[in-house]
Amino acid sequence: MGYSFHVDKERRLVTVSVWEVIDKESVLTFRRELSAHPDFHPDFNQLCEYQPNTKLAMTSQEVDELKFSDPFSPAARRAFVAYSDVLFGYARMYAMLMESRGYKNIMVFRNMEEAVQWIEGE
DSSP states (O other): OEEEEEEETTTTEEEEEEESEEOHHHHHHHHHHHHHOTTOOTTSEEEEEEOTTOEEOOOHHHHHHHGGGOOSOTTSOEEEEEOSHHHHHHHHHHHHHHHTTTOOOEEEESSHHHHHHHHTTO
16 A cells, blocks of 8 residues: 655644555554654544545455554544545444444545545534
């Protein structure tokens, strides 16, 4: 999985861009890196964009297992932007799994503009 992320301490926002192939190990590596970042706090909001060329290489069981290692708190607002139907469905499934754990602020969008408006509370 190719990815980059930026932690904006002042805005309390983590922005993430993902490309290539998403698999469970890559997600876990990203989460370890983010958790170790000195400016990261679990209550920060997240804006994650899956680039159009991104592919999914995970089973539904692996997606389910990821809910136990999520570095964000239930208070964080999380917006995922997915352009493909497969990634949109993956992100929605993850949001529903997290909702069952008390995470009520995860939304999935088809375009960045709507995601930014939502994450900024507009």
